Amino acid sequence: MHELAIAENLLEMAGQELRRHGLRKLISLRVRCGALAGVLPEALEFAFSALAGDSGETFRDVRLEIVREPLLLRCAGCGRDFTTAPGSLFTSCPLCGYEFFHQALSGAEIFFERMEAE
């Protein structure tokens, strides 16, 4: 449910960029979301469209693209790094099979990557 707070930040940052570049209409946004960030893409989309719908012509019909980032783990068994799509900390290492204690190197971030506007 903290997707609402994230959607608010997204709208605010996008608004700042529009003003900075003197643009009037937002077309699309791309967000990168780590597998551990605890963000549900559908919930973020829903929160975003609810907020954008209330924010006038500038934000009408904006396309929000949410890219799920894989999780980058350092294996506790062999020390090598591997990525995993499902996003659980408990995944067997493809190199040695070790299942637990992996260290998450990245995957908790949620990034506003780029936007398109005119």
Add this chain to the structure above:
Amino acid sequence: MEISIGRSLLEANDREAEELRQVFAANGLLVLNLISSPGAGKTSLLEKTLTALGGEFRFGVIEGDLQTDNDARRVEKSGAKAVQINTHGGCHLDSGMIREVIGRFNLDELDILFIENVGNLVCPVEFDLGEDCKIALLSVTEGDDKPEKYPRLFHLAEVLLLNKIDILPYVDFDLERAAGFARAARRDLKILPVSCRGEGHGLEAWYDWLRQARAAKKTLGKTTTNHRGVER
């Protein structure tokens, strides 16, 4: 026009949390962020702790709830100062909310500040409040698979209190299994089985951890003053 941004969507919260951390450090204050599902026993743990250690430390409490000031009133009975934040539907506390209420404490007159987050195992984890550590609570009625399903909290918390062990005989909760997965999420996680009911059980170990964390923070605070060449 394409504009690349590359900014974290949590940066505003993180920035403010960092500012709070500086303020807390300047006062040598130990700050603990308590996170659990609703009803796991956060307020009960605070009631026990504040009563037992009230002579030893000066406590402050920030209570986060959707509605009501019930929890603030409960912990204030111990004599500690408590401030209630109502999030009105918000599923977590953020650093802006903490900043807004922090002026209501005399920080230099406190040793330990507890922040009881909104009951929720997922969202509060992502919002840094400037705390020294996150403390996780899991009660035995919630199922021993929770650390497996929601590993993120256990990955970031320093201590896990497994609460309500007084009712272990009535539920199918495998302490070893829960502890195993929690430790798989964080190898050096300190796991303390406790009960906050009646006389309480296992709480001495928690109190000892608090004493030690507080002492470490104080020493650290002193080191900082040394660096500035103010003290000693």
